[in-house]
Amino acid sequence: MSRGKIATIVIVVGFVILLLWSTLSAQRVECEVCVEFRGRRNCATASAATEDEAARSAQTTACGTLAGGMAEVVFCGDADPASRRCERR
Numbered sequence: 001m002s003r004g005k006i007a008t009i010v011i012v013v014g015f016v017i018l019l020l021w022s023t024l025s026a027q028r029v030e031c032e033v034c035v036e037f038r039g040r041r042n043c044a045t046a047s048a049a050t051e052d053e054a055a056r057s058a059q060t061t062a063c064g065t066l067a068g069g070m071a072e073v074v075f076c077g078d079a080d081p082a083s084r085r086c087e088r089r
Helices: 003-025 051-066 070-078
Strands: 029-037 040-048 083-088
Touching: 029 051, 029 070, 040 051, 051 070, 051 083
Parallel strands: none
Antiparallel strands: 029 040, 029 083
């Protein structure tokens, strides 16, 4: 294998490692939020830099399968979750 190919492989692998590290290091809190809406329940997990961001993202994801239409998504997202569990990573 030529030196050019080896250098290219090393650079690509290094870039992928840097990308993974920078993405995962920003995800410091993981939350699981369960939402009850219109008689149904759904739970979702999300991670983010802060607890509020992670909980909001998890609730939005959980509401996505429960709500039908934008108005219901907003209403579901503003409701208090049935449960919320967060932990630092």
